[in-house]
Structure formats: C-alpha cells, structure tokens
Amino acid sequence: MAAAKEPEPLDVAGVGLGPFNLSLAALGDGVPGLRAAFFEQRSCFRWHPGLLIEGATLQVPFLADLVTLADPASEWSFLRFLRERERLFPFYFAERFHIERAEYDAYCRWVSENVPGLHFGHQVDAVRWDAGRGLFEVDFTQVDARGEAAALGRSFARNLVVGIGTAPCVPEGLRPQAEDAAVPVFHSAEYLAHREELVAAEHVTVVGSGQSGAEVFLDLLRRRPVGREGLHWLTRSAAFQPMEYSKLGLEHFTPDYTRYFHGLSERVREGLVPRQGQLHKAVDVETLAAVHDELYRRASALDGGWPDAVLTPGVRVCAVEGPGGGRLRLRLDHAEQGERACLTTDAVVLATGYAERPADGLLAALDPYLRRDGAGRPLVDEEFRMVLDPAVTGSVFVQNAERHTHGVGAPDLGLAAHRSAVILNALTGRECYPLPGRTAFTTFGLRGGRSGAGAEGRSATVGV
Numbered sequence: 001m002a003a004a005k006e007p008e009p010l011d012v013a014g015v016g017l018g019p020f021n022l023s024l025a026a027l028g029d030g031v032p033g034l035r036a037a038f039f040e041q042r043s044c045f046r047w048h049p050g051l052l053i054e055g056a057t058l059q060v061p062f063l064a065d066l067v068t069l070a071d072p073a074s075e076w077s078f079l080r081f082l083r084e085r086e087r088l089f090p091f092y093f094a095e096r097f098h099i100e101r102a103e104y105d106a107y108c109r110w111v112s113e114n115v116p117g118l119h120f121g122h123q124v125d126a127v128r129w130d131a132g133r134g135l136f137e138v139d140f141t142q143v144d145a146r147g148e149a150a151a152l153g154r155s156f157a158r159n160l161v162v163g164i165g166t167a168p169c170v171p172e173g174l175r176p177q178a179e180d181a182a183v184p185v186f187h188s189a190e191y192l193a194h195r196e197e198l199v200a201a202e203h204v205t206v207v208g209s210g211q212s213g214a215e216v217f218l219d220l221l222r223r224r225p226v227g228r229e230g231l232h233w234l235t236r237s238a239a240f241q242p243m244e245y246s247k248l249g250l251e252h253f254t255p256d257y258t259r260y261f262h263g264l265s266e267r268v269r270e271g272l273v274p275r276q277g278q279l280h281k282a283v284d285v286e287t288l289a290a291v292h293d294e295l296y297r298r299a300s301a302l303d304g305g306w307p308d309a310v311l312t313p314g315v316r317v318c319a320v321e322g323p324g325g326g327r328l329r330l331r332l333d334h335a336e337q338g339e340r341a342c343l344t345t346d347a348v349v350l351a352t353g354y355a356e357r358p359a360d361g362l363l364a365a366l367d368p369y370l371r372r373d374g375a376g377r378p379l380v381d382e383e384f385r386m387v388l389d390p391a392v393t394g395s396v397f398v399q400n401a402e403r404h405t406h407g408v409g410a411p412d413l414g415l416a417a418h419r420s421a422v423i424l425n426a427l428t429g430r431e432c433y434p435l436p437g438r439t440a441f442t443t444f445g446l447r448g449g450r451s452g453a454g455a456e457g458r459s460a461t462v463g464v
Helices: 019-028 078-084 088-094 101-112 172-178 192-200 211-222 249-253 255-262 266-280 285-301 364-369 413-428
Strands: 012-015 036-040 118-120 122-130 135-143 149-157 159-162 166-168 185-187 204-207 231-234 309-312 315-324 327-334 339-345 347-350 354-356 395-398
Touching: 012 019, 012 135, 012 149, 019 036, 019 101, 019 413, 036 122, 078 088, 078 101, 122 364, 135 159, 172 185, 172 315, 172 347, 185 192, 192 211, 192 347, 204 211, 204 339, 211 231, 211 285, 249 255, 249 266, 255 413, 327 347, 395 413
Parallel strands: 012 036, 012 159, 036 118, 159 395, 185 347, 204 231, 204 347, 231 309
Antiparallel strands: 122 135, 135 149, 166 354, 315 327, 327 339
C-alpha cells in the first residue's frame, strides 16, 4: 500500500486568534492561493468579555475594523457585517463614529465563524525550525470543551505569525490576594463576572486610572445608592487625565510615526515610550465627563451633601492585607506628601493594565536563531519580522509584541489592518495590498522617510 501523501505545507501558520491575527486571516482570505491556518486554544473568539460593559465604546472609529484601512472593499468589513445583520440603515441614522465594544466583539465573532482556516480549540505547544525541509514545525494539542487534551497534531509552514496577545498585569505586591480565588481582589478583565458581588459589597476600591478603571468606577457608581456609594478610586498617576485625542496627536498612530519610531536608536526608543502615556494610558474625555456628571447629579440630589466617593491621584497601593474580620486593608503611599496610610475596603478591582504575553516558552526551540536588543528583547524589522539567523529561511512575524521597536501604535486597533497588509506583502513577496506612501500631515524627524524632510534624498536646511 502506498504511503499517504504528506499535506502541502502552509504558507503561514498563525499562533493566537485575537483581533490582530483575525485581521491577518481576513485579509489573507483575499489573497489567491495563500495557504494559511490559525490556531487558538480557546473554544471561540471573545474580545475582553469581562469589560463589555453596557454603553462602553471603542476608543477608535468603526473604520478601524479588521480590514477597511487596508481593503475597503473586503467582504469582512464592519459595514458588511451590518448589512448581513440588516442593521446598515439603523447604523446610518444612528450616526455613530465610535461603536460599542459589545458590537465590535459581535463583529469579530462573525468574522471568526466565517473566515476559512481558523482552528479554535487548538493549543500550540511548540514550534521548531526544520533545516532539512526549510519549514517550521508547529506542534499543537486539540482540546475539548473542558480544556482537556483530545488529540495531538503537527503542521508545517514556511512562515509563522505570533499573535498571542496580552495578559492582565498585576503589581507584584498585590499578586498573592489577586491569585487567591477566596479573596475579593479582581483584575478589571474579570469585572463583569464579579459585578453582582462588587455591587453588593459595602465598599469597593478601584485601582488604576486608565480607560478600564474609569469605566469600572463609572459603572459601579451608577449602580449604587445615592449617598451610600462606598467607592474609592485610586491611581499612582498625578491626575485623572484625559487621553490625547487631538487630530494631530492621533497621528502618532499612523504608519508614518511607526516608521519614524522604528528608525530611532534603541536608547532613544527606550526613553520615549514611558513619556507617551497620555497617548494610550489615559481616559477619553467623554468618560471623564460622565464620571463628573454622575457625581454632580448625586451631589445635587443630596442637597448640600457629597457622594460617598473618593477620587485620589498620586497614590500607590503597596500591598493588600487580609481579609481580616472579613475586610481587606490596603497600604497606601502618597509620594508627593511623603505620607502613608491604610484603607479598609471590602473588595478591590485592579485596573492595572496588560502586559505582552511572553513567547519565550513557545519559541524556545528558536532561541538560538533569535537576535536580541540590549534588554534581551527580540529585534523586529520594519515589516514586523523577528530578526533571525540567516540559516532560517522562513520568517516569524509578530503582532502586538513590538512596542519596543515600533512604538505606541503596536496595540492600537487602528493599525491592525495596515500591519496585516505589510505582513502579507512581506511573506508573499508581492504587493497583495497597496500601502500608502504618506499617512500623516505631521513630518516626524528631519531626515529620510517617505514623508520626512529631504524625502527625495536632498539635504534640508531648517531655520528656527
């Protein structure tokens, strides 16, 4: 009996199926002849399910869907989704530029259920480079609905795209309680799963002043009795500050700025990112206004009294102790005053952000081939490709794991389609999707670049 013919290798295997690899899969579906498969250990697509609070909107316009900014004619656009759901005219009359998070999640799930080549319930365990075949080996485990191993498998691919996303970040001193299921300390990523418990608690403390912290605080405030709010909102930031949302400020989330940032030295990039918090770590103006409006409404209803809600910036939560006597004690440090204090509370929501999931374990077999920067992080070239030893002829692309080389736009949904187009052009070696030569009115830097001064190779003289 003749041996079974080995399947033809994939052109690209994707690890993880968040919005970014889902964008790549959707745009890849429009590339004739592209053999692609994407593996995700979860049983289905969900986008931050713990934060799909009623009325909460995306911080980017609906045009920042999975495909439109690279291919407005794609069948996987948000507008196509609305047409399929017979909501195109209602959306038109609603005049919404920023859609609700729940609707974005529904749109992504629609794409995930219809684009071919997506494999949910498949946990990628390891990848290796097979020098003899000139291919990557991708080992995976199929898991059942309970998350238990059902079968093992292996695929071969010429290229990889790693999009394993981010994980909730908890400060080290707060981890013991946050990791104890019996203690009411939750990351904001789990908010909706614990909302009833939090609303019922006598006192709740929200830690962190990004968008998630503001939305959680506002939602709890609206659900608690006037005059008996029992809420603290703490942040180590100097203020509850608004997101930079001016039109020129938003040009930091363009391919032009990404190219500029990538061209800077590692030392300059390292110092630049921490100074750009207001571009991505603050709160949109509408949410801050809604918090103030709700507090003012409650103060008016109390006729001279104040809501039982305390908002304090400049405070670091050093530790959580307890529960003792059924309550928690937070140790607080106010650096500007040089004072320390304790706060007794019944539950804590940590809106302390997310960190890139480390891919070291997944890529352990490729470690000898990886080139790293001075901080030990993988080098990533302008086309979102890890810099590998020339002995590896395939490419490993990354999605949302390149802030250190590409800047604050790495996790931004508005750059998803463009990055996917860049990756598809690079791995196919042809222009599957035309890329714009210029995307910002701002000229970043004085030399080179498709939109910079001296862009045509001439020297530039700048007068001040």
